[in-house]
Amino acid sequence: MNISDVAKKTGLTSKAIRFYEEKGLVTPPLRSENGYRSYNQQHLDELTLLRQARQVGFNLEECRELIFLFNDPSPAQRRRETPDAGESRGN
16 A cells, blocks of 8 residues: 555545654555555554544654554563563572
């Protein structure tokens, strides 16, 4: 999906999408051989969330945290991947 398709689907301008990418607020899209950005559903989800967050007054840093949480594994997943502190001490 190209940037104009994403702009139509998210309600953002191409300029806003590039701005969010430049600020590191969205996962960088893949680039084709000719340098065009190629977006997928993850990008649509992130950009839609950013648009909604900005509409209700989130600043860019709050948006950054929101996107981090959106893309972060669930707490249950983190617990499975991280040894319990008690286990690492041999308790």
